[in-house]
Amino acid sequence: xxxxxxxxxxxxxxxxxxxxxxxxxxxxxxxxxxxxxxxxxxxxxxxxxxxxxxxxxxxxxxxxxxxxxxxxxxxxxxxxxxxxxxxxxxxxxxxxxxxxxxxxxxxxxxxxxxxxxxxxxxxxxxxxxxxxxxxxxxxxxxxxxxxxxxxxxxxxxxxxxxxxxxxxxxxxxxxxxxxxxxxxxxxxxxxxxxxxxxxxxxxxxxxxxxxxxxxxxxxxxxxxxxxxxxxxxxxxxxxxxxxxxxxxxxxxxxxxxxxxxxxxxxxxxxxxxxxxxxxxxxxxxxxxxxxxxxxxxxxxxxxxxxxxxxxxxxxxxxxxxxxxxxxxxxxxxxxxxxxxxxxxxxxxxxxxxxxxxxxxxxxxxxxxxxxxxxxxxxxxxxxxxxxxxxxxxxxxxxxxxxxxxxxxxxxxxxxxxxxxxxxxxxxxxxxxxxxxxxxxxxxxxxxxxxxxxxxxxxxxxxxxxxxxxxxxxxxxxxxxxxxxxxxxxxxxxxxxxxxxxxxxxxxxxxxxxxxxxxxxxxxxxx
Amino acid sequence: xxxxxxxxxxxxxxxxxxxxxxxxxxxxxxxxxxxxxxxxxxxxxxxxxxxxxxxxxxxxxxxxxxxxxxxxxxxxxxxxxxxxxxxxxxxxxxxxxxxxxxxxxxxxxxxxxxxxxxxxxxxxxxxxxxxxxxxxxxxxxxxxxxxxxxxxxxxxxxxxxxxxxxxxxxxxxxxxxxxxxxxxxxxxxxxxxxxxxxxxxxxxxxxxxxxxxxxxxxxxxxxxxxxxxxxxxxxxxxxxxxxxxxxxxxxxxxxxxxxxxxxxxxxxxxxxxxxxxxxxxxxxxxxxxxxxxxxxxxxxxxxxxxxxxxxxxxxxxxxxxxxxxxxxxxxxxxxxxxxxxxxxxxxxxxxxxxxxxxxxxxxxxxxxxxxxxxxxxxxxxxxxxxxxxxxxxxxxxxxxxxxxxxxxxxxxxxxxxxxxxxxxxxxxxxxxxxxxxx
Numbered sequence: 001x002x003x004x005x006x007x008x009x010x011x012x013x014x015x016x017x018x019x020x021x022x023x024x025x026x027x028x029x030x031x032x033x034x035x036x037x038x039x040x041x042x043x044x045x046x047x048x049x050x051x052x053x054x055x056x057x058x059x060x061x062x063x064x065x066x067x068x069x070x071x072x073x074x075x076x077x078x079x080x081x082x083x084x085x086x087x088x089x090x091x092x093x094x095x096x097x098x099x100x101x102x103x104x105x106x107x108x109x110x111x112x113x114x115x116x117x118x119x120x121x122x123x124x125x126x127x128x129x130x131x132x133x134x135x136x137x138x139x140x141x142x143x144x145x146x147x148x149x150x151x152x153x154x155x156x157x158x159x160x161x162x163x164x165x166x167x168x169x170x171x172x173x174x175x176x177x178x179x180x181x182x183x184x185x186x187x188x189x190x191x192x193x194x195x196x197x198x199x200x201x202x203x204x205x206x207x208x209x210x211x212x213x214x215x216x217x218x219x220x221x222x223x224x225x226x227x228x229x230x231x232x233x234x235x236x237x238x239x240x241x242x243x244x245x246x247x248x249x250x251x252x253x254x255x256x257x258x259x260x261x262x263x264x265x266x267x268x269x270x271x272x273x274x275x276x277x278x279x280x281x282x283x284x285x286x287x288x289x290x291x292x293x294x295x296x297x298x299x300x301x302x303x304x305x306x307x308x309x310x311x312x313x314x315x316x317x318x319x320x321x322x323x324x325x326x327x328x329x330x331x332x333x334x335x336x337x338x339x340x341x342x343x344x345x346x347x348x349x350x351x352x353x354x355x356x357x358x359x360x361x362x363x364x365x366x367x368x369x370x371x372x373x374x375x376x377x378x379x380x381x382x383x384x385x386x387x388x389x390x391x392x393x394x395x396x397x398x399x400x401x402x403x404x405x406x407x408x409x410x411x412x413x414x415x416x417x418x419x420x421x422x423x424x425x426x427x428x429x430x431x432x433x434x435x436x437x438x439x440x441x442x443x444x445x446x447x448x449x450x451x452x453x454x455x456x457x458x459x460x461x462x463x464x465x466x467x468x469x470x471x472x473x474x475x476x477x478x479x480x481x482x483x484x485x486x487x488x489x490x491x492x493x494x495x496x497x498x499x500x501x502x503x504x505x506x507x508x509x510x511x512x513x514x515x516x517x518x519x520x521x522x523x524x525x526x
Numbered sequence: 527x528x529x530x531x532x533x534x535x536x537x538x539x540x541x542x543x544x545x546x547x548x549x550x551x552x553x554x555x556x557x558x559x560x561x562x563x564x565x566x567x568x569x570x571x572x573x574x575x576x577x578x579x580x581x582x583x584x585x586x587x588x589x590x591x592x593x594x595x596x597x598x599x600x601x602x603x604x605x606x607x608x609x610x611x612x613x614x615x616x617x618x619x620x621x622x623x624x625x626x627x628x629x630x631x632x633x634x635x636x637x638x639x640x641x642x643x644x645x646x647x648x649x650x651x652x653x654x655x656x657x658x659x660x661x662x663x664x665x666x667x668x669x670x671x672x673x674x675x676x677x678x679x680x681x682x683x684x685x686x687x688x689x690x691x692x693x694x695x696x697x698x699x700x701x702x703x704x705x706x707x708x709x710x711x712x713x714x715x716x717x718x719x720x721x722x723x724x725x726x727x728x729x730x731x732x733x734x735x736x737x738x739x740x741x742x743x744x745x746x747x748x749x750x751x752x753x754x755x756x757x758x759x760x761x762x763x764x765x766x767x768x769x770x771x772x773x774x775x776x777x778x779x780x781x782x783x784x785x786x787x788x789x790x791x792x793x794x795x796x797x798x799x800x801x802x803x804x805x806x807x808x809x810x811x812x813x814x815x816x817x818x819x820x821x822x823x824x825x826x827x828x829x830x831x832x833x834x835x836x837x838x839x840x841x842x843x844x845x846x847x848x849x850x851x852x853x854x855x856x857x858x859x860x861x862x863x864x865x866x867x868x869x870x871x872x873x874x875x876x877x878x879x880x881x882x883x884x885x886x887x888x889x890x891x892x893x894x895x896x897x898x899x900x901x902x903x904x905x906x907x908x909x910x911x912x913x914x915x916x917x918x919x920x921x922x923x924x925x926x927x928x929x930x931x932x933x934x935x936x937x938x939x940x941x942x943x944x945x946x947x948x949x950x951x952x953x954x955x956x957x958x959x960x961x962x963x964x
Contacts, residue, residue: 077856081691082580173939450910456573495853497907
């Protein structure tokens, strides 16, 4: 299960193609992982902390040396030679092995952490989780959990493979800065700062201290235990609560207006961070079929409706409990949600009716369904049930089906089979909301450079979100798509300089190039 | 105006023929048949190299999913056209049957030049144009240690890049004194030459092919150059340009020159027969263009133009200001307007090169009028729309120099060099620039 790192470090597992330094680096990385395997098998190490830090250093060193020996000697440029010949990046044997190992890791992580050594009911950790105890005590003052191990490995993957990505795209400053950004947010905001804050505030109840972690991606933000944690968490808890609300309703809309959803999805987000770094060798595996786009619309909006209604149901129950001293009543809350969503829907109809495409119609319909759902909740629910079902039941279904199975097992486990953005594309409810805004209220677009497209297909092939970029570029049409995360790889791999991510006047976003179709411009709709 | 019962046959499913088919379909309900002997479906020829290099699979070079053609009622036939009978308005396919047309579009593209070199038909000797060429290259390079490419142009460097990506040693023979020397001025040519060598390609300038030597099985084993050298190799790439693929039209009555002769409306001498793309030859060259343009972009514009004519709105081929692009290994090239390798008498040229030698621009302008004439960009992306406007309105070179920031199309956060370029321009061309230029 710890092969997670092994397999990903092997961007090119074909021994014939590896030079001596590459083999050595893979050996070093494997050695680090082998120590994890031994720990998992409950081998007791003397000086456990030394072995732990040593193995982490070995793994990172392996990745770094591998990256240097792979890319440094090559002239700067696009390095996609052989992507479709390598077993790991073309759904060959290594790809499947990696996919299965990653999937297994997630299954153990979510449902059988005791096999990783997680101590049950207060017993001491063993195995791999126990092996991470020294680092956990050092950072947060507690014994490790499977989530601490996961967070550490996750951060190592983003930082290690982020370095690899930087070398691979070192000629491209946009990729360089963007990757440093995701590495920084993962290492600092998602990993170190929350752990250290936990250590500094040992008496506070648990709540997420990752301020970049936004609802609805962070689906438990409004759950009762988390709200109680923040409300009982002193100044830090109140800050997290207020900042979390500000992120959702103020900061995110403003940033998305100016920069598109990329400010989050490919510059800040942890899911995106892993996809862009460790997931980079698999980005081309996303399907570009029209059928997949249709499925994407149903799937992502189903998740959106599911999580928003679940959250509202949980909040509804929370507000109904007199033990929770809160400022608003259930009725005020539901009325507020209904008014807010109705205003949003009405505003879109009034101001953006002409720009609605099928994607945004689906999102709008989802918002409409949510309003109906909220009304039903208000009228058909008792004290502790929502629509005759315990609201906590909804929550646990969401947690199981979406939070764990979809975003974790399929989202990352299937990297080598379905590409690196399966979750972001088909599942992430946050992506759906930001996407609606990106489509309708944003300055962001990918500009097509006149008539320079040669329809080669590199852009579409390397789009991790499965957007058929070429379909727009060859028509001289700008790309304004809800799902675009603005990673910029389409523009990087384009051999003719046709694509440019940019923020500009909202009015010119949908313009066609006047050059491609000469003189009297026929609008293309093929 | 659209005659629903009309049958349009398009020979060739490349960018020209397919663009014509799609544009006709958008405008009208005619029956459309596209015939190709090469592939079942349209693909991007320019992307074949990426299939060999493992960047993409062949299916990725197909811009439309396979259902597209049926959905849009465009009939595809995989066959080779043997004969065109313009009197009875019929064509004969290699499978034997005859198809009747009301309008015929010839869009058969090019084939690689072979200049009668001894050994040019040996096994392992090939051009790089069609999907079959790609398959043959794949097959021929299974045990290839060294390949020799003949021709210092776009296809030559692409073949070099392809083979190099498979770790095959490549010798590139270039007849001219610099890479693509008839198009690129010496500085640009030298820059690309350095970059080719940086990729460990054995670049031999001013060197031509004399003959290809055969082994006992009739496979290429070496080439002999005009410098008297013999270079051992297993594969020889012939990339010395292309020529229109029109042999099947001989004797059809359709006027042929180098290509199929057409007027500005892309009409041949025979009524209801048209030619577009690489295989068409303008009776009179348009502005500074060549009569035969074997370029993706012009093929596409011809397809769009002809579609209007076919749908009843007779439209002249008016390609507008020249533009083109390429990529030489890692260095991208874009050009807008005309910059001649050997400056013409009315041209002044300004050249700026980045100290690291991988970025450059060359601007051409008129000595007397100071009108902007064209730009070569290497390693810097520029906005097509900007230069299209400048060229259409004959704006001045000062205007371009002052607005380079607006013209730049490099990705965000890239270092830009407008200031350096402007300073260099003002230094070298100061006597030509009014001082109030801002």
